[in-house]
Amino acid sequence: MPMLLLPLISALCxxxxxxxxxxxxxxxxxxxxxxxxxxxLGLPVYFLMRKPRRA
Structure with missing residues (x-):
């Protein structure tokens, strides 16, 4: 079951x-x-690199 959840979580992210x-x-x-x-590893990188939301 955990082997099935990792790809699902990755796709959702x-x-x-x-x-x-x-x-x-x-x-x-x-x-x-x-x-x-x-x-x-990619999530923290994205949150550090993302631009401010445009109006």
Whole structure:
């Protein structure tokens, strides 16, 4: 069961980052792929590198 949850969590995080990156006018596809491939290491990197939300 845990082996099934990790890809699901990774895909969910990638989708959420994709939506957030699009709203911030960033490279959404690139960030989603980065998060998909490096879930736990990529999330803090994204949160440090993301741009402020546009109005």
């Amino acid at each position: 990638a989708y959420m980052i994709f939506c957030d990156a699009q709203a911030r006018n960033m490279n959404a596809h690139g960030w989603a792929l980065f998060i998909l491939l490096s879930t736990m």
